[in-house]
Amino acid sequence: MISTAQDLHPAPALEPGRTILELRGLEKRYPGTHALKPVNLAFKSGEIHAIVGENGAGKSTLIKLLTGVMPRTSGEVIWEGQPAALATPHEAMALGINAVHQEVVLCRHLTVAANMFLGEENSRFGILQQRAMVKEAQKIIDDLGFDLPAHVTLGDLTIGQQQLIAAARATVRGTKFLIFDEPTAYLTRKEADQLFTLIRRLKGEGVTIIYISHRMEEVFELADRVSVLRDGTLVGTRNIAETNDAELVKMMINRSIEQVYHKEHFTPGAAIIEARNLSGKGFEDISMTVRAGEIVGLYGLIGAGRSEFVTTLYGRHRKSAGQILWQDKPVQVNSEHDAIKLGMALAPESRRDQGLCLNLPVGLNLNLPIYKRISNNLLISSAQEKTQADRQIADLRIKTPTRGALASSLSGGNQQKIVIGKWLAHGAKLFIFDEPTVGVDVGTKAEIYRLFGALLSKGAGIILISSYLPEVYELADTLHVFRRGRLVASHGFRAASHEDVLTQAIG
Amino acid sequence: MSTEVIPVEKPKRNYNVLFGLTLLALLVLLWIILSLATPSFASGNNIANLLRQGSMIAIMAVGQTFVIITGGIDLSVGAVVGFATVIVALLINAGVPIWLAILATLLVGVAIGMFHGFGIVKMGLPPFIITLATLTSLRGIGLLMTNGNSININSDSFTAFSRNSFIGIPNLFWMVILVGIPAYVFLHHSRWGRYLFSVGSNAEASRLSGVNVQRTIYMAYTLSGLCAAFVGVLLAARIGIGNPTQAEGWELQAIASSVIGGTSLFGAVGSVHGPLLGAFILATINNGANLLNVNSFWQRIITGALIIIIVYFDGLRRRGK
Numbered sequence: 001m002i003s004t005a006q007d008l009h010p011a012p013a014l015e016p017g018r019t020i021l022e023l024r025g026l027e028k029r030y031p032g033t034h035a036l037k038p039v040n041l042a043f044k045s046g047e048i049h050a051i052v053g054e055n056g057a058g059k060s061t062l063i064k065l066l067t068g069v070m071p072r073t074s075g076e077v078i079w080e081g082q083p084a085a086l087a088t089p090h091e092a093m094a095l096g097i098n099a100v101h102q103e104v105v106l107c108r109h110l111t112v113a114a115n116m117f118l119g120e121e122n123s124r125f126g127i128l129q130q131r132a133m134v135k136e137a138q139k140i141i142d143d144l145g146f147d148l149p150a151h152v153t154l155g156d157l158t159i160g161q162q163q164l165i166a167a168a169r170a171t172v173r174g175t176k177f178l179i180f181d182e183p184t185a186y187l188t189r190k191e192a193d194q195l196f197t198l199i200r201r202l203k204g205e206g207v208t209i210i211y212i213s214h215r216m217e218e219v220f221e222l223a224d225r226v227s228v229l230r231d232g233t234l235v236g237t238r239n240i241a242e243t244n245d246a247e248l249v250k251m252m253i254n255r256s257i258e259q260v261y262h263k264e265h266f267t268p269g270a271a272i273i274e275a276r277n278l279s280g281k282g283f284e285d286i287s288m289t290v291r292a293g294e295i296v297g298l299y300g301l302i303g304a305g306r307s308e309f310v311t312t313l314y315g316r317h318r319k320s321a322g323q324i325l326w327q328d329k330p331v332q333v334n335s336e337h338d339a340i341k342l343g344m345a346l347a348p349e350s351r352r353d354q355g356l357c358l359n360l361p362v363g364l365n366l367n368l369p370i371y372k373r374i375s376n377n378l379l380i381s382s383a384q385e386k387t388q389a390d391r392q393i394a395d396l397r398i399k400t401p402t403r404g405a406l407a408s409s410l411s412g413g414n415q416q417k418i419v420i421g422k423w424l425a426h427g428a429k430l431f432i433f434d435e436p437t438v439g440v441d442v443g444t445k446a447e448i449y450r451l452f453g454a455l456l457s458k459g460a461g462i463i464l465i466s467s468y469l470p471e472v473y474e475l476a477d478t479l480h481v482f483r484r485g486r487l488v489a490s491h492g493f494r495a496a497s498h499e500d501v502l503t504q505a506i507g
Numbered sequence: 508m509s510t511e512v513i514p515v516e517k518p519k520r521n522y523n524v525l526f527g528l529t530l531l532a533l534l535v536l537l538w539i540i541l542s543l544a545t546p547s548f549a550s551g552n553n554i555a556n557l558l559r560q561g562s563m564i565a566i567m568a569v570g571q572t573f574v575i576i577t578g579g580i581d582l583s584v585g586a587v588v589g590f591a592t593v594i595v596a597l598l599i600n601a602g603v604p605i606w607l608a609i610l611a612t613l614l615v616g617v618a619i620g621m622f623h624g625f626g627i628v629k630m631g632l633p634p635f636i637i638t639l640a641t642l643t644s645l646r647g648i649g650l651l652m653t654n655g656n657s658i659n660i661n662s663d664s665f666t667a668f669s670r671n672s673f674i675g676i677p678n679l680f681w682m683v684i685l686v687g688i689p690a691y692v693f694l695h696h697s698r699w700g701r702y703l704f705s706v707g708s709n710a711e712a713s714r715l716s717g718v719n720v721q722r723t724i725y726m727a728y729t730l731s732g733l734c735a736a737f738v739g740v741l742l743a744a745r746i747g748i749g750n751p752t753q754a755e756g757w758e759l760q761a762i763a764s765s766v767i768g769g770t771s772l773f774g775a776v777g778s779v780h781g782p783l784l785g786a787f788i789l790a791t792i793n794n795g796a797n798l799l800n801v802n803s804f805w806q807r808i809i810t811g812a813l814i815i816i817i818v819y820f821d822g823l824r825r826r827g828k
Contacts, residue, residue, distance in 0.1 A: 316715075340717035348715055355715070357708030359775050368705055368716040371698035379696050422716065 020045040020208050021066075021097075021177060026075035028061050035061040038075060039234045041227060045176070048199065048209040050219040050240075053229035053252055054413075054441035059212050062229070063179055066210075067099045068092035096176035100167050102185050103352075108155035108162075113137035115154050116169050144168055144198055160191040160302065167198055178202060179210040184218060185438050188302050188467075189506075196222060214441060215468075216245050228252055252442060260446045261474035264453035265493075266293035268477070271328060272430050272461040273344075275313065278322035282308030283485040285322070288478075290430060290461040295452060297476025298465045300505050305485035306465045307349060310432045313463075314346045315339040340369065345423035349434040349465075355419035356407050363389035363403030365418050369426045388425050396421045397447065413444030420451065431455055434465045449475060469498060481505050526769045530784040534791065541795040548798055555677045559669070559745065561790030562679040563588075563738045567757060568764035568782035569690045570734025573727045575765055576694075578707040578774030579627070579634035581728060584735040584761055586645040587619055588754035591739020593649045596658040596749025605665050609740050616736020617729050619645070624725030634728075642758070649751020658749040669745035679741055683783065686734065691779040703727060707774030763810060764789055767817050788813075 021043045028036040036058045043049055053059050064070040066077070068089045077084050079095055086092050106115045113134040114121075122129045122136070137150035146164050154162055163183060170178055180199070184192045199209055199222060213219055219226055220240060227237040228251040235251045249260070269292030278286045283305035290296045298306040312319050315333040323330055326342050333339050339346075348354035357365055366389045367374065374384040389403040396417045400410055407415060416436065423431060433452075437445045452462055452475065466472045472479055473494065481489040481504045489496075489504045541548040548554075567584050574581045591612050598608035619641060626637035660666060671678050694700040702723045705713040714720045743749055766772065767788060768781025789810060796806045 314715075336714055337717055337719060346715055348712075353709075354711045356712055357705050357775065360704055360708045364701060364705065368701070368713065368718065371701055375698045379692070380698055380701070382696070 017047075018045050019043070020080060022078040024076040024078065026062075026065060026077060027073050028058075028065060028070070029073045035232050036065070037232045037234075041234060041237065043177070043208050043210070045208050046203055046206045047224045048203055048211055048222050050211045050213065050223035050226040051229060052213065052216075052219060052226060052248060054443045057229040057252070057441070058232040059229055060181075061232070063099060063181055063210075063212070066092065066097060066177075066179065068097075093173065096174055097179070098170040098173060098175045098177070099179040099181060100163070100170050100183055102182035106154055106162065106166055106169070108153070110154060111151055112141075112148065112154055112157070112165055113150040115165060116140065116150070116172065118169075120173075140172060141165075141168060144171075144194075144201075146194055158302070160187040163187060164191060164194060164198075167195060171198070171202060175202075175207060177208045177210070179212070181212045182214065183211075184213065184215065186302075192218075216248065219248070220245070249442060260442055260449070261470070262446060262449050262453060263475055264456065265477070266456050268292065268294045269459060272326070273313065274325040274328070275309075276323040276325065278309070278312065278319055278324065280308060280312040280317055280319045283312075283482075286487050287322075288480055288487065288490075290463055292429070292459045292461050293456050294477040295456065295462045295464050295475055297472030297479040298463065298482060299469060299472045299479060299501060300467075300482030302467060304482040304505070306482050307434055308485075309482075310346070310434060310463060310465065313339070314344055314432065340426075340428075343427075343429035344432065345369075345426060345428035345430070346432045347419045347423065347434065347436055349438070351412075351415055351419045356415055358408040359406055361404045362393065362398065362400050362407055362410070362418060365407050366392045366403070366422045366425075369422055392421045392424060395424070396451070413440045416440050416444065416448070420448065424455075428460065430461050430463070432463045432465075435467065436464070437466070437468070437471060469501060473498065473501065527778065527780045527784065530768065530781065530788065534784060534788050537788065537791045537795065541791070541798065545795070545798040548795065553794070553798070555672065557787075557790055557794045558677050558680040560794070561787040562677070562683045563741055563745075564757065564760050564764055564790065565683050565783045565786035566686050566734050566738050566741075567761035568768070568786045569686055569779055570731035571758075571761040572765045572768070572770050572777045572779070572782045573690075573694070573703060574634070574731045575762070575770050575772060576703045576707045576774060576777040577724060577727045578710075579724070579727065580638065580762070580772070581623065581731045581735075582635065582638040582758050583619065583623070583641040583645065584731060584738075585754045585757035585759075586642045586649075586751075587616055587732055587735035588739040588742055588757055589751045590619075590645045590649045591616060591736040592743040592746075592753050593653055593658065593749040593751050595740050595743045596660045597652070599660055599662050599665055600658060605662065612740050613733060613736050616732040616734075616739070618732075619736075620729035620732025621725060623728035623732065624721075627728070628721045628724055646751055653749070653751060660743060660747050660749065666744050666747040669741055679745070682737075682741060686737070687779060687783055694777075694779050699723070699726060704775050760786075760789060763814055766814060 019042045023039050023041045025038040025040060026036065027038045039062070051059055051062070065072050066086065068086045068091050071087060077086055084095060107118065110118070111134070113136070116137040117133050122133050134151050141148050141150055146168065148157065148161055148164065154165065157165070163186060167180070167183065183195060187195065199211070203209055211219070211222055223240050225237055225239055226243065226248065228235040228248060230252055238247070271289050271291050274289040276287055286309055288296065298309070300306050308317065311317055313324060313333065315335045315338050324333055325331065331342065333342070352358065357368070363385065367385055370388065371380065374381050374388060386403070392398070393400060393403060398410070398414050398417045398421065400414065407418060410418070420433070420436065436448055440448070455462060464472060464476060477493050479491045479501065480487050481501055483505055491501065567588070571581055571584060594615050595608050595612040598611055599605060603611070623634070623637055623641065626632045627634055668678055673681055694703065702713065702718050705718055706720050706723045710720050742753060746753070764785035765777070765782040766785070768778065768783070768785035770777035770781060792809055792813070793806050796803070796809065
């Protein structure tokens with residue numbers, strides 16, 4: 001079967017405001033954990049219902065129950081008036097329940113069109129109708145207003161574009177209930193806008209949207225209602241017009257918003273690193289200095305050259321021109337090894353791909369940069385290995401049963417603490433944090449920011465890359481704005497308005 | 508932060524030890540059954556023979572495991588064994604002192620391993636391809652050097668070694684201990700061992716953490732080549748000839764031993780004791796099948812079935828079911 005853009009939703013628009021799905025005492029227990037305490041909640045057709053909460057609050061559990069990935073422990077789910085078992089993903093999809101996940105779960109090596117119709121290919125006598133599918137896919141994509149080709153390999157698109165394809169894919173299957181899990185984590189503003197257009201359009205067609213996000217401004221931009229989960233309990237549901245940022249954050253974490261961005265000011269000391277007219281692949285003619293005790297924020301859109309700039313500082317890529325000075329002396333940084341020896345530490349953007357050895361223990365991950373120090377010529381000191389790992393786990397409040405647990409078993413926020421924490425024992429002078437809080441909840445964010453303060457107080461300097469403006473705005477002592485590989489503006493702490501910075505970044 | 512309970516799996520503490528004990532139990536069970544089923548199994552001669560055969564695969568499996576932990580594979584080890592028998596035979600027959608002949612042969616193994624590292628790191632070839640290429644070329648080079656003939660080794664003191672025993676245990680089995688203990692210390696108690704795991708788990712994260720990924724890969728293949736060359740020396744001593752076509756298919760036995768011993772072909776999971784036990788389980792099955800007059804073709808089928816069963820159950824346990 002193949003659906004055309006016109007008959008994406010062949011059923012007449014659902015009557016808005018009718019209850020489509022109701023949770024009655026829905027509950028999930030894991031051995032030793034009460035992941036979701038009995039939840040009563042009704043979703044209406046044609047509403048955008050945001051769900052917010054910290055990592056581990058029960059959002060993922062709720063999604064898994066609704067999409068049939070996991071069986072519930074007790075309670076009932078009523079779908080259009082009838083009890084639904086939701087025992088398998090297939091059953092959920094057959095009802096019209098679909099999900100778009102934070103990480104794209106599609107086949108990177110297949111074309112966009114092949115992905116769109118994966119499992120529902122159009123074939124004649126067993127032969128795939130490839131050209132017809134590409135045409136159909138292109139029509140759907142064009143119709144949604146995404147400026148993307150359907151014949152290219154999915155992996156050639158940016159993560160953000162792939163996410164849009166994943167969203168488009170979810171809409172072509174007679175979806176009545178669509179769950180978005182942190183869809184904008186890797187999107188540019190423009191891509192996010194396209195996604196929002198798509199979401200509003202689906203709402204107009206009577207589709208119920210569950211929107212899960214850590215970004216409050218998106219919740220207020222999109223949602224009609226918002227529900228807050230904390231520790232597996234539904235704390236409350238509000239009409240969006242009757243609530244505000246501060247109330248939601250307080251419901252989520254029992255703590256006020258001022259305490260999230262915890263900024264400590266130190267008098268900047270000597271220069272740690274200086275880039276002089278540095279050029280390389282993806283950036284040109286960048287000059288900046290990072291001094292002891294200061295946070296230098298790099299703001300810009302994805303692809304503006306910030307990551308390329310810092311990875312060149314870190315020896316990952318070769319510079320093509322310019323100079324790097326480390327503590328006022330010119331240096332050659334030819335490899336990550338050189339950079340680490342000088343005293344740099346990089347917490348990369350993608351913790352799964354670049355930051356963690358997921359199927360290895362937490363302790364090994366934490367100790368990885370310092371094994372040389374905790375071993376003599378031949379052997380590792382197992383006592384030191386233990387104490388170092390346990391100290392980081394305690395200091396960073398990493399929630400893990402033991403240092404022997406696999407990194408993959410921890411929540412995203414706790415994984416991020418490992419990525420950052422492994423550098424603390426190493427004693428680096430310059431810390432580079434590339435998008436340190438993507439997909440991390442408010443509570444963990446606050447802890448990470450407090451950690452910045454602790455590093456600065458020890459005389460370290462920090463380069464903070466973020467696509468999330470409030471983060472760099474509230475934390476950076478100096479804020480550099482990147483646009484298309486160039487440094488276009490620099491500001492002091494809170495010296496320019498949000499609007500100015502945004503305008504400079506977009507150009 | 509609130510004191511919420513997070514859904515974390517229980518750590519698989521001492522999982523390696525438990526799995527090792529299970530394998531050991533399996534091995535002992537096989538021995539008991541075979542002792543009861545056949546009169547000849549428990550004879551000193553047969554046990555010594557079994558240990559000799561298992562020992563050589565066991566040593567190869569250790570080297571192979573280092574490579575597999577990094578997420579690679581070394582298909583060349585069987586060919587390296589055959590090639591090494593030729594080198595050591597030629598050197599000894601040319602009058603080179605035995606210790607020097609052995610040392611030179613081991614260095615040849617190191618050189619082959621370095622070449623694999625070079626192919627993977629510098630030329631960007633997949634491990635499967637580069638080691639497959641040396642598998643076939645080494646056999647060819649060996650055949651060229653010997654004109655396709657076997658070389659009889661004319662040194663009794665060399666060949667006696669593999670046949671003799673020390674305090675009742677075959678010398679070849681002592682060699683397993685000689686290799687196994689340093690290998691264990693290296694893998695589990697040195698930082699290079701940790702790096703093998705970290706590279707196998709996530710090379711990029713390891714690089715960004717300051718691990719020299721290239722050197723780690725060189726090291727793994729070099730050790731595998733070294734182990735294989737050492738086995739070549741032992742084999743030459745045991746059969747008294749150098750022949751490049753020896754040890755055909757041993758690479759698969761080494762890989763099978765490693766996998767039966769709990770090594771994951773996806774990398775980052777493995778031990779030293781596992782492959783050793785795996786090798787002796789395989790050797791026992793082959794030996795027992797011979798004694799029971801089971802068609803030797805069935806032995807291959809049994810080996811295949813065993814791999815499927817053990818890896819399946821291991822996978823179930825790792826997923827925590």
